[in-house]
Amino acid sequence: xxxxxxxxxxxxxxxxxxxxxxxxxxxxxxxxxxxxxRGETLAIVGESGSGKSVxxxxxxxxxxxxxxxxxxxxxxxxxxxDGSPKTVDILKLKKRExxxxxxxxxxxxxxxxxxTSLDPTMQIGKQIxxxxxxxKRATKAEAWEKAVKLLDEVGIPDPxxxxxxxxxxxxxxxxxRVVIAIALACDPDLLICDEPTTALDVTIQAKILELxxxxxxxxxxxxxxxxxxxxxxxxxxxxVDVMYAGKIVEKGTIDEVFYDPRHPYTWGLLSAxxxxxxxxxxxxxxxxxxxxxxYEVSGDAFAPRNQFALNIDKRLEPPMFQVSDTHYASTWLxxxxxxxxxMPPELxxxxxxxxxxxxxxxxx
Amino acid sequence: MQANEPILKVKGLKQYFRTGGGFTVRAVDGVDFExxxGETYGLVGESGSGKSTxxxxxxxxxxxxxxxxxFSGVDISGKMSRAxxxxxxxxxxxxxxxxxACLNPRKxxxxxxxxxxxxxxxxxxxxxxxxxxxxxxxKVGLAPEHADRYPHQFSGGQRQRVGIARALIMGPKxxxxxxxxxxxxxxxxxxxxxxxxxxxxxxxTTYLFIAHDLSMVKYISNRIGVLHLGHxxxxxxxxxxxxxxxxxxxxxxxxxxxxxxxxxxxTRVALTYDYxxxxxxxxxGVSHHVGGHHHVLATDEEYARxxxxx
Numbered sequence: 138x139x140x141x142x143x144x145x146x147x148x149x150x151x152x153x154x155x156x157x158x159x160x161x162x163x164x165x166x167x168x169x170x171x172x173x174x175r176g177e178t179l180a181i182v183g184e185s186g187s188g189k190s191v192x193x194x195x196x197x198x199x200x201x202x203x204x205x206x207x208x209x210x211x212x213x214x215x216x217x218x219d220g221s222p223k224t225v226d227i228l229k230l231k232k233r234e235x236x237x238x239x240x241x242x243x244x245x246x247x248x249x250x251x252x253t254s255l256d257p258t259m260q261i262g263k264q265i266x267x268x269x270x271x272x273k274r275a276t277k278a279e280a281w282e283k284a285v286k287l288l289d290e291v292g293i294p295d296p297x298x299x300x301x302x303x304x305x306x307x308x309x310x311x312x313x314r315v316v317i318a319i320a321l322a323c324d325p326d327l328l329i330c331d332e333p334t335t336a337l338d339v340t341i342q343a344k345i346l347e348l349x350x351x352x353x354x355x356x357x358x359x360x361x362x363x364x365x366x367x368x369x370x371x372x373x374x375x376x377v378d379v380m381y382a383g384k385i386v387e388k389g390t391i392d393e394v395f396y397d398p399r400h401p402y403t404w405g406l407l408s409a410x411x412x413x414x415x416x417x418x419x420x421x422x423x424x425x426x427x428x429x430x431x432y433e434v435s436g437d438a439f440a441p442r443n444q445f446a447l448n449i450d451k452r453l454e455p456p457m458f459q460v461s462d463t464h465y466a467s468t469w470l471x472x473x474x475x476x477x478x479x480m481p482p483e484l485x486x487x488x489x490x491x492x493x494x495x496x497x498x499x500x501x
Numbered sequence: 502m503q504a505n506e507p508i509l510k511v512k513g514l515k516q517y518f519r520t521g522g523g524f525t526v527r528a529v530d531g532v533d534f535e536x537x538x539g540e541t542y543g544l545v546g547e548s549g550s551g552k553s554t555x556x557x558x559x560x561x562x563x564x565x566x567x568x569x570x571x572f573s574g575v576d577i578s579g580k581m582s583r584a585x586x587x588x589x590x591x592x593x594x595x596x597x598x599x600x601x602a603c604l605n606p607r608k609x610x611x612x613x614x615x616x617x618x619x620x621x622x623x624x625x626x627x628x629x630x631x632x633x634x635x636x637x638x639x640k641v642g643l644a645p646e647h648a649d650r651y652p653h654q655f656s657g658g659q660r661q662r663v664g665i666a667r668a669l670i671m672g673p674k675x676x677x678x679x680x681x682x683x684x685x686x687x688x689x690x691x692x693x694x695x696x697x698x699x700x701x702x703x704x705x706t707t708y709l710f711i712a713h714d715l716s717m718v719k720y721i722s723n724r725i726g727v728l729h730l731g732h733x734x735x736x737x738x739x740x741x742x743x744x745x746x747x748x749x750x751x752x753x754x755x756x757x758x759x760x761x762x763x764x765x766x767x768t769r770v771a772l773t774y775d776y777x778x779x780x781x782x783x784x785x786g787v788s789h790h791v792g793g794h795h796h797v798l799a800t801d802e803e804y805a806r807x808x809x810x811x
Binding site: 341420493 | 656661687688714758762765767769
């Protein structure tokens with residue numbers, strides 16, 4: 138990856154979002170910075186309620202009505218048809234402009250459950266061409282022809298016949314392929330996948346991910362994955378952002394986050410994954426559950442669940458400490474005054490084993 | 502593994518559903534397996550393989566089309582007497598996938614958990630019932646005060662604990678856990694699986710653990726059965742299945758497990774398996790004994806070919 142040619146597609150700075158609910162104000166996003174470069178893949182990892190989906194919904198401009206953006210910018214850079222670049226702040230765009238120029242056309246999103254993102258009363262062909270008719274002003278015949286090609290591209294056999302099927306006539310994996318075809322219909326340059334495979338079987342999961350990867354390579358797309366599955370992250374991502382309670386607690390390249398994690402939450406996440414290579418009787422668990430963001434978080438939000446928590450964690454929120462050029466983590470353990478704390482020994486041996494796995498693999 | 506009698510014997514279980522237009526869906530098409538007391542049997546397969554249907558037929562949410570189910574010595578596949586039904590309803594319990602969908606939102610958690618006790622008149626008085634509910638809540642890692650709350654006041658993991666408490670309060674011999682962790686977060690999944698293991702160690706309950714996530718199944722199960730299209734393709738102990746898979750479908754399932762290790766995962770290519778391409782007809786296969794508890798469904802020719810492959 139040459140540093141110089143990297144072009145920023147999306148730059149989110151200091152994003153804070155609050156939801157007004159019956160119970161009170163929920164501070165779902167508390168100052169998030171995200172960078173995405175063209176052609177690269179970013180995975181945002183976190184438990185449900187950590188705010189990963191909300192962040193990406195903000196980037197799509199499809200936040201729920203009861204939300205307010207307290208601060209922040211989301212700069213998105215795209216190219217006009219003639220190649221001239223343009224940068225817009227998505228949060229400042231009017232809904233009309235967003236719908237016409239951005240949503241579906243340049244940024245497309247794939248949701249978790251294909252059955253809820255498809256219209257059950259509409260033939261899938263119609264659903265695929267809808268966007269093309271609207272955004273690209275294509276004629277029906279052109280759009281239809283392209284839709285058949287797309288279905289073929291996403292690996293649906295007999296695309297001609299399938300065009301007239303309804304969603305319920307397809308299996309879950311096929312439906313998700315249709316959703317991907319719809320997302321690709323207007324040739325977007327940024328694809329946001331919100332748990333694209335969680336609702337699918339493992340066998341199909343691998344195929345869908347491989348499909349998205351191939352399409353990404355062919356078309357040079359930038360992709361953001363939102364997921365809680367570290368297996369998915371390991372497979373697809375170049376960069377990883379770990380989110381917890383509305384903040385990014387660790388970010389880095391995939392190797393940095395998986396083999397040299399610095400934040401105790403990342404340690405916990407990595408240890409909690411069932412690993413086929415161990416015969417441990419018990420799984421490691423992170424005690425407790427994520428904080429309720431209805432209440433103001435003082436200090437480090439992860440402190441109550443953190444066995445390595447320092448006294449300062451209760452008072453002051455840790456800043457992002459730099460580990461390397463690309464690797465940052467927000468934990469006081471990285472402060473020079475902090476006591477030296479190593480990751481749990483089980484995780485350390487596991488990482489060693491993981492790195493060895495590579496050696497064996499290379500030797501094959 | 503165990504020399505004692507199986508708690509559940511399933512022989513030739515078939516569960517067909519008639520759909521409109523004269524079609525019949527053969528959701529489960531002749532499945533044999535046995536579960537021994539105190540063990541955890543994992544049923545894995547993709548969606549549509551019939552794993553949930555088996556669970557539901559066993560607990561008689563469906564009436565099996567054919568086959569015999571014997572549960573602790575009683576035949577529960579045909580018409581059942583009132584006593585047998587009542588025995589089945591107390592001794593076999595189910596934990597469902599989505600804890601929000603399976604808990605009545607209008608009832609307090611204490612009522613939900615205690616409902617089975619009420620129906621079967623298992624408590625002499627109100628105080629005893631309250632006490633048993635409180636004990637159960639503590640066992641699953643909740644506080645007795647939680648009995649007065651409604652399901653929506655809990656987080657996903659806590660709700661699943663309520664689901665587990667509701668099943669276990671009846672003191673069941675067999676618990677069918679139907680995808681009971683797939684709706685939960687990774688760190689919470691681990692908590693629930695550990696809880697289920699602890700409770701099994703305490704009470705000696707038997708689990709039928711239905712899931713599509715093989716890595717979790719490996720953690721919890723003693724034996725595994727691999728289902729595809731209503732047929733049980735391969736069954737054996739966890740080690741036998743993971744170390745020496747015979748059936749190409751099992752191999753493809755194992756190859757598809759995501760590893761949380763980028764260096765392995767980036768280069769991993771999942772094996773594809775298509776029974777049509779391979780020309781495998783499950784109906785022709787017969788059970789071959791590989792060794793130990795390991796059985797594979799295959800024709801003689803297929804068995805020779807598959808077991809020759811590394």
